[in-house]
Amino acid sequence: MLITIKYFGQIAEVTQKEEEQLEVNKNSVSGLLNTLYSKYSDLKNKDFQIAQNQELVDLDAELTGAEIALLPPFAGG
Amino acid sequence: MKDKKFKNVFKEGAISSNFIENSIYKHQTKTNIGAHNIFLGQVRADIIDGKTVSAIEYTAYEDMANQKFHEIRESAFKKFNLTCMHTYHSLGTVKAGEICLFVFVSSPRRKVVFEALEYIVEAIKANVPVFGKEIFEDESHQWKKNK
Numbered sequence: 001m002l003i004t005i006k007y008f009g010q011i012a013e014v015t016q017k018e019e020e021q022l023e024v025n026k027n028s029v030s031g032l033l034n035t036l037y038s039k040y041s042d043l044k045n046k047d048f049q050i051a052q053n054q055e056l057v058d059l060d061a062e063l064t065g066a067e068i069a070l071l072p073p074f075a076g077g
Numbered sequence: 078m079k080d081k082k083f084k085n086v087f088k089e090g091a092i093s094s095n096f097i098e099n100s101i102y103k104h105q106t107k108t109n110i111g112a113h114n115i116f117l118g119q120v121r122a123d124i125i126d127g128k129t130v131s132a133i134e135y136t137a138y139e140d141m142a143n144q145k146f147h148e149i150r151e152s153a154f155k156k157f158n159l160t161c162m163h164t165y166h167s168l169g170t171v172k173a174g175e176i177c178l179f180v181f182v183s184s185p186r187r188k189v190v191f192e193a194l195e196y197i198v199e200a201i202k203a204n205v206p207v208f209g210k211e212i213f214e215d216e217s218h219q220w221k222k223n224k
Contacts (some may be wrong), residue, residue: 006138008136008137008138008206008208009136009208009210009220010208010220051138051141051206054138054140054141054144055141069138069141069206071138071206071208072208072220073208073220073222073223074202074203074204074205074206074207074208074222074223075133075135075207075208075209075220075221075222075223076135076137076142076166076178076201076202076205076206076207076209076223077118077166077177077178077198077201077202077207077223
């Protein structure tokens with residue numbers, strides 16, 4: 001499935017882009033993450049959470065095809 | 078995709094004292110209110126390894142952030158007897174000494190607003206996907222992380 005992935009803050013510094021669409025043949029968030037780790041190896045050293053359809057999800061969550069976002073530590077306020 | 082749109086909490090740049098003053102003024106017609114409480118987050122000129130922070134550049138996952146602000150609002154109204162609540166957060170560059178977060182709660186009674194404001198500000202810090210790039214005077218940077 002085609003998934004839109006958004007990157008923010010220091011994660012976007014690693015990927016050198018804020019958004020991309022990837023054709024993904026994985027079922028879980030962890031599968032997608034492994035694909036991203038092989039594409040951007042520096043991601044392994046970064047602290048981030050993952051949101052799917054704007055809700056934080058665990059690594060074992062199933063991919064639904066909704067938007068994924070890699071969110072570095074929050075710094076609001 | 079979620080298509081429900083929530084109120085936009087973000088403002089470009091710093092939140093001016095004029096804007097804050099005007100917000101207070103607008104509540105003079107709401108005479109059932111007996112107590113306001115206001116939190117203002119200000120950009121601190123931290124010194125890190127001998128370098129001084131001159132500004133923070135804020136970005137956000139805006140759709141999710143506005144949804145989270147909405148959830149915090151709903152939960153605050155459920156928990157506390159609030160008459161009204163307003164929240165604004167900056168995006169883009171905010172210089173040291175300028176205001177980046179404005180939370181304004183009102184209630185008939187004072188005790189409620191003390192508790193509610195702390196609850197709301199802590200929830201914002203923990204749950205809203207806003208990111209802060211701390212810019213030093215020499216134009217290098219590091220990424221802020223809420224404690």
